[in-house]
Amino acid sequence: MSVVSVPEQTAAQPGAARRTGRRPVRTLALNIAAVLIGLAAWSLLSVVGVQGLPGPLTVAERAGELIADGTLATDVLASLRRVLLGFVLGTALAVPVGFLMGWYTTARGLLEPYVQFFRTIPPLAIIPLAIVLLGIGEVPKVFVIFLAAFLSSVVAAFQGVVDVDRTLINAARVLGASDRTIFAKVVVPASLPFILVGMRIGLGSAWGTLVAAELIAAQEGLGFRMQQAQLYYDLPTIFVGLISIGVLGLAMDRLLLFAGRRLTSWQETR
Amino acid sequence: MTPKISFRDVVKSFPVKGGSFTALNGASLDIADEEFVTVVGPSGCGKSTLLSMAAGLVEPTAGEVLVDGEHVRGPGPDRGVIFQQYALFPWLTVRKNVEFGLRLADLPPGERTRRAEHAIELVGLTEFADALPKTLSGGMKQRCAIARAYAVDPAVLLMDEPFGALDALTRVQLQDQLLRTWSQDRRTVLFITHDVDEAVYLARRVVVMAARPGRIHTVIDVDLPYPRTEEIRLSPEFGRIRNEVWHSVYHQAAPLPT
Ligand SMILES: Nc1ncnc2c1ncn2[C@@H]1O[C@H](COP(=O)(O)OP(=O)(O)OP(=O)(O)O)[C@@H](O)[C@H]1O
Ligand SMILES: [Mg+2]
Numbered sequence: 001m002s003v004v005s006v007p008e009q010t011a012a013q014p015g016a017a018r019r020t021g022r023r024p025v026r027t028l029a030l031n032i033a034a035v036l037i038g039l040a041a042w043s044l045l046s047v048v049g050v051q052g053l054p055g056p057l058t059v060a061e062r063a064g065e066l067i068a069d070g071t072l073a074t075d076v077l078a079s080l081r082r083v084l085l086g087f088v089l090g091t092a093l094a095v096p097v098g099f100l101m102g103w104y105t106t107a108r109g110l111l112e113p114y115v116q117f118f119r120t121i122p123p124l125a126i127i128p129l130a131i132v133l134l135g136i137g138e139v140p141k142v143f144v145i146f147l148a149a150f151l152s153s154v155v156a157a158f159q160g161v162v163d164v165d166r167t168l169i170n171a172a173r174v175l176g177a178s179d180r181t182i183f184a185k186v187v188v189p190a191s192l193p194f195i196l197v198g199m200r201i202g203l204g205s206a207w208g209t210l211v212a213a214e215l216i217a218a219q220e221g222l223g224f225r226m227q228q229a230q231l232y233y234d235l236p237t238i239f240v241g242l243i244s245i246g247v248l249g250l251a252m253d254r255l256l257l258f259a260g261r262r263l264t265s266w267q268e269t270r
Numbered sequence: 271m272t273p274k275i276s277f278r279d280v281v282k283s284f285p286v287k288g289g290s291f292t293a294l295n296g297a298s299l300d301i302a303d304e305e306f307v308t309v310v311g312p313s314g315c316g317k318s319t320l321l322s323m324a325a326g327l328v329e330p331t332a333g334e335v336l337v338d339g340e341h342v343r344g345p346g347p348d349r350g351v352i353f354q355q356y357a358l359f360p361w362l363t364v365r366k367n368v369e370f371g372l373r374l375a376d377l378p379p380g381e382r383t384r385r386a387e388h389a390i391e392l393v394g395l396t397e398f399a400d401a402l403p404k405t406l407s408g409g410m411k412q413r414c415a416i417a418r419a420y421a422v423d424p425a426v427l428l429m430d431e432p433f434g435a436l437d438a439l440t441r442v443q444l445q446d447q448l449l450r451t452w453s454q455d456r457r458t459v460l461f462i463t464h465d466v467d468e469a470v471y472l473a474r475r476v477v478v479m480a481a482r483p484g485r486i487h488t489v490i491d492v493d494l495p496y497p498r499t500e501e502i503r504l505s506p507e508f509g510r511i512r513n514e515v516w517h518s519v520y521h522q523a524a525p526l527p528t
Contacts, residue, residue, distance in 0.1 A: 170327050171357035172359075174326075175418070176371060189359070266362075
């Protein structure tokens with residue numbers, strides 16, 4: 001290090017203060033143990049207890065069959081396509097609408113009653129209406145998922161804009177920034193953490209709405225498959241469906257979380 | 271000669287529930303071009319409000335604020351502001367923060383880089399040019415904010431307790447540095463502080479404000495030569511002025527009935 005006039009070495013300790021998501025080995029070991037114990041308990045229950053409950057092996061066998069004949073892949077792809085389409089459309093609309101509501105009081109006044117009202121209606125309750133109005137094709141399914149994603153992320157985007165630190169906006173103004181520049185260079189990046197949280201919530205509700213949406217006369221999809229299985233009392237298939245939904249949901253959530261951490265690594269905390 | 275900044279019977283009141291609160295009640299002050307003026311006064315006496323009006327971030331309720339003889343209409347890059355809170359953009363590195371105003375000024379990239387580097391060097395942050403604010407200490411953040419204001423080369427510097435959160439050593443270093451750059455570039459500086467020593471050390475005139483209602487209590491001339499040095503800081507004359515300022519800050523006449 002060359003000569004510096006002010007003692008700053010004390011302050012900048014790169015890495016030292018950073019608490020990245022590196023989990024201690026102990027926690028990981030406990031996580032694995034918990035999963036194993038869960039599987040064991042499940043096996044035990046299926047052997048001694050609950051009538052008709054398939055054990056992990058039976059379910060794994062069924063999963064193997066469903067993978068082999070391509071059903072699982074078809075269902076997963078169909079479900080993912082609906083969720084991603086609904087989610088992408090929902091957040092793509094939620095971000096600008098949230099920004100509008102946060103930035104212009106007029107827009108807020110006009111839009112907020114609708115957003116707040118529709119937020120109180122569970123998206124699933126829209127299904128009957130969606131079927132009547134949009135028929136039984138892909139559109140109503142994607143629409144319900146879209147609505148779920150939109151409503152949960154619009155509020156986050158809106159809140160993000162409202163909460164932008166006034167001094168940051170003033171700092172940009174005194175440097176000569178126009179309203180447009182302030183919006184693009186200050187408001188958008190400053191509210192990014194909120195938007196990402198909103199997107200995660202949105203993805204959660206999109207995924208949560210999937211199965212019900214697929215009850216609308218679907219030909220394929222995880223929700224459809226489980227409903228079929230229910231008709232034939234095919235518990236292993238239902239389990240395969242449940243586990244797939246859980247694993248995929250978790251994977252997508254982690255992906256979004258990871259992307260979010262990268263994008264907002266400038267934040268002071270975390 | 272027209273003063274650089276001029277406050278004329280400035281009143282500022284804020285709406286509060288059940289009426290309005292007068293933060294500043296008829297303040298008048300002229301600041302000459304290239305003058306260094308500091309403002310001291312008890313908390314809540316309207317120091318930041320006064321500065322925000324010169325910056326164009328707050329409009330006076332009555333009276334007028336002029337810069338170069340013209341009404342202030344909103345903020346502009348001719349008046350650099352250093353905020354009481356650092357107000358760095360946390361998602362930008364030190365360099366990008368400093369370049370923020372330069373980008374808005376549409377400078378050619380080469381010139382932009384050069385001026386940013388110069389400003390960063392001036393505050394001694396060259397080694398941390400690519401660091402994010404979260405990895406900087408309070409003093410380094412403050413120096414980055416100073417560099418960001420310097421970079422656009424404003425004719426007026428408005429500084430709101432810029433060294434308030436710093437340790438004594440860093441504070442003295444930044445004071446000397448500020449005086450050095452000021453004597454080179456001769457900007458007009460309006461500098462708020464709650465530190466009487468700092469107020470006297472830096473300024474040609476110290477404005478003492480009083481609270482309830484916020485107003486300018488008195489203005490004290492500091493007849494000490496520049497460059498200010500450690501010797502001056504320890505001189506009896508410095509001590510005398512310091513006491514005078516101290517006295518008018520802490521033994522103000524009873525507040526006017528409102
Ligand atoms: N936006 C506002 N709305 C209502 N009251 C305000 C507003 N801004 C400032 N005030 C009031 O005006 C008074 C002066 O505020 P100002 O921030 O100028 O004080 P200050 O002298 O800078 O104080 P400090 O030394 O604590 O920074 C305070 O009593 C404050 O409560
Ligand atoms: Mg203040």
